[in-house]
Amino acid sequence: MALHFELVTPAKLVRSEEVHMVVVPGMEGEFGVLEGHAPFMSTIADGTVQIFKSAGGQPEEIQVRGGFAEVGDKGLTLLAEHVED
Amino acid sequence: MASLKELKGRINSVKSTQKITKAKQMVAAAKLRKAQAAAEAARPYAERLATVMGSLAAKVGGQDGAPKLLAGTGSDQRHLLVVVNTDKGLCGGLNANIVRAASAKARQLIEDGKQVEFYLVGKKGRAPLKRNFPDRIGQHFDTSTVRDPGFEEAEAVADELLEMFEAGKYDIAHLIYPTFKSALVQDPTVQQLVPVPTPEVETGSGDAVVEYEPGEEEILEELLPRYIRTQIFGGLLEVAASEQGASMTAMDNATRNADDLINDLTIQYNRSRQAAITTELIEIIAGAEAL
Numbered sequence: 062m063a064l065h066f067e068l069v070t071p072a073k074l075v076r077s078e079e080v081h082m083v084v085v086p087g088m089e090g091e092f093g094v095l096e097g098h099a100p101f102m103s104t105i106a107d108g109t110v111q112i113f114k115s116a117g118g119q120p121e122e123i124q125v126r127g128g129f130a131e132v133g134d135k136g137l138t139l140l141a142e143h144v145e146d
Numbered sequence: 147m148a149s150l151k152e153l154k155g156r157i158n159s160v161k162s163t164q165k166i167t168k169a170k171q172m173v174a175a176a177k178l179r180k181a182q183a184a185a186e187a188a189r190p191y192a193e194r195l196a197t198v199m200g201s202l203a204a205k206v207g208g209q210d211g212a213p214k215l216l217a218g219t220g221s222d223q224r225h226l227l228v229v230v231n232t233d234k235g236l237c238g239g240l241n242a243n244i245v246r247a248a249s250a251k252a253r254q255l256i257e258d259g260k261q262v263e264f265y266l267v268g269k270k271g272r273a274p275l276k277r278n279f280p281d282r283i284g285q286h287f288d289t290s291t292v293r294d295p296g297f298e299e300a301e302a303v304a305d306e307l308l309e310m311f312e313a314g315k316y317d318i319a320h321l322i323y324p325t326f327k328s329a330l331v332q333d334p335t336v337q338q339l340v341p342v343p344t345p346e347v348e349t350g351s352g353d354a355v356v357e358y359e360p361g362e363e364e365i366l367e368e369l370l371p372r373y374i375r376t377q378i379f380g381g382l383l384e385v386a387a388s389e390q391g392a393s394m395t396a397m398d399n400a401t402r403n404a405d406d407l408i409n410d411l412t413i414q415y416n417r418s419r420q421a422a423i424t425t426e427l428i429e430i431i432a433g434a435e436a437l
Contacts (some may be wrong), residue, residue, distance in 0.1 A: 069194060071297045071379050074189040089359055102198070103359040104368050127372075129365065131198060133356075140194055142297070142372065 064096045065136030066112065068123065070144050075123075076112075083137055084111040084120070085130045094137045095132075101132040110139065150422065155417040157408060164404035170236060171397035178329065183219035184294075185383040192376050199373050202366045203344045213363070215270055215308075215370040218341035219317045224261045225286070226316035227252060228307065228339060230323040231271030233290040233388040239397030240324060240332055241270040242390060247334035248322045251279050263316065267303060268385065294386065300379035307378075308371055311340055323381035324388040329395050333389035337376060371432065395418045 063079035065069035075110035084093045086108030094101075104130050206212055228247045231241050250272070252262045263284040266272055276283050288305050289295045310316060319340040324332040343409075358365055 067190075069191045071188055071191045071300075071376055072184070075189050082340075100356040101359070102365060103357055104365055118391060129198075136339065138194055140191060140198075142301075142375075 064094060068139045070141055075144055080112055081115050082113040094132055098132045104129045151417055153411060157411045159375040160404050160407050164401055167397045167400040171394055171401060174390045174394040174397060178394055181387040181390050185387050186385055188380060193374055195376055199369055200344060202362060206362050206366050213367050213370060215340060216342050221317045224269055224316045225255050226263050228265045228266055228321045229271050230324060230385045231268035232385060233269045235270060237389050237393040240392040244322060244334050245271050245274045247336060251336050252279060266335060295382045300375055300382055304375040304378050312435055315381050321381055323385050326384050326387040326391060329391040332392055339374060342373055376387060
């Protein structure tokens, strides 16, 4: 019961792991992605991505700038132009 | 016949040249590994972007309101050739090959009655292209100040190109860069950059209804500049890998050449030395016999 999450920048594959939930700063508001989310695509605003490794745990935060998010059968793929850990 | 001292000097000078080429070869080998790793690391992003682009472009592309970057300006008169060269030499025929490919493309376009302008990235292509097409050189982007051209440089180049496109300076842009095949082979590639060619994607995987936010067209409009940036970034990475690969091969050849040269010179040196000794002996013996 996990969501496959990938964070990719032009320079490298930053993350590829199983997580519980990811909160993405979408252009039209933040949205959380859990396992089994419907296919969805959105551009993302500059902001913070929160990664919840487990339910109720402390989120890990990553700053992203410019990009978009895609939710498919394979999980969530975040394409960001710049990433700051 | 050169004197012994002269020969010795030449052997030494070839030896020191060989030291330089050998060092450069080893440096290139180490850098090649790094450049290849960078090119590989960039692949996932480019692939995913191409997939998304393909599925979106297939949906929006046929409609009237498709973005200009995808549909084109409707004319194909003015062409911009973006040529990516290296900044440093010592890499064999790499730059010459790129310049040749660019010139061939330009001549073909000119023959078809189109207007051609160049946009040059990297130092080494400037002089030969300027010689071939003195009045068609447009702008030049300097990458020689940074050690490893990265995404920031690609972004800067892409932004400038997009600005020129917005201003209506050209209709079609091509990217010319070497594709790294192996350390021995780097093929110059000509690729259309603007309008963005629709990437091929296998349909069928996207049968599920995808929800878009804000909308398909808005996303596509954001995506296209990003896609162009990624293409240019890919070109920069390829040129970096190609430069190191070509440099490695060229320097390997040079080192081997120097080896041959040293061998030849050493044999010549020894022969002259022996000839000198023999002459001396003959002189001594002749002197002793005369007594």
